[in-house]
Amino acid sequence: MSEVRVPGRVPSPLVEIADERFSRHGVRLLLKRDDLIHPALVGNKWRKLVPSLEAAAGRPLVTFGGAWSNHLRATAAAGRLLGLETVGIVRGDELAGRELNPSLARCAADGMRLCFVDRSAYRGKAGPEGPARLLREAGAPPDAFVVPEGGSNGLAVRGCAALGEELRGLVDVAAVACGTGGTLAGMAAGLGPGQRALGVAVLKGGFLAGEVRRLQREAFGGPRGRWEVEERFHHGGFARVPAGLEAFARDFEDRHGLGVERVYVAKLLHALTVLAGEGAFPPGTRLAAVVTGRPFP
């Protein structure tokens, strides 16, 4: 493997905050500030992508995402930082020929070549033929290193084990918002005995636990660590931010002076607040919320 230099600030800071919605129940809330690891490969995307950048060893990167994908932006930024060619296959052919939204404009400004595909072709990448056809149609370079949607390959999951390792001995429960579940799968594997991981699904559909098991098999050959998933806090689905959640996030920002990313982090913090209120954590619990990202732009 060639030397790939994308230094990040790890271990990321772990800071306790005072919030009576938790302290009232004897719970200590700590923020694991992964949002401070890297300015362009934000949060868990640094942990997930750096191992693939090393494995790609200078080859072009091809990956997939929706119109607001944090993963696409991180991949494009990595391409700029390392001088790699990047191709982003974007879900939704209706986006082609229109003005780019700010997220895709950032990808393009970082040098990513965007290729828009219709939703059924995009879904086909998970089918029996895999992404081969999409890659051909996108004109992806034949030697490209392909990173799956959301960045969750075995390398990413193993990279996220370090997140758990950084929390060993410091907390009782480590909670993270989940899209693909790759971060949860890795974090749970890295935690020590007596610790447990909690994943909050931001998509609806109930497939998260199965995905975490699959990703742990891919990364480690079998199950690792103690973890569970909460499916009650998706607020209607991916990227849905109903008024109640928006109000919760603004209030959290006012209380704690922290920019709350809406798609993932707001749902995590809201879920933990409700769970604490329900008495889900015994008094004395040290509860870490992983701040996996920050608001864009």
Ligand SMILES: *Cc1c(COP(=O)(O)O)cnc(C)c1O
């Ligand atoms: C991508 C992302 C996640 C989800 O990570 P998975 O490993 O796909 O579960 C969580 N939070 C933020 C801010 C993200 O950008």
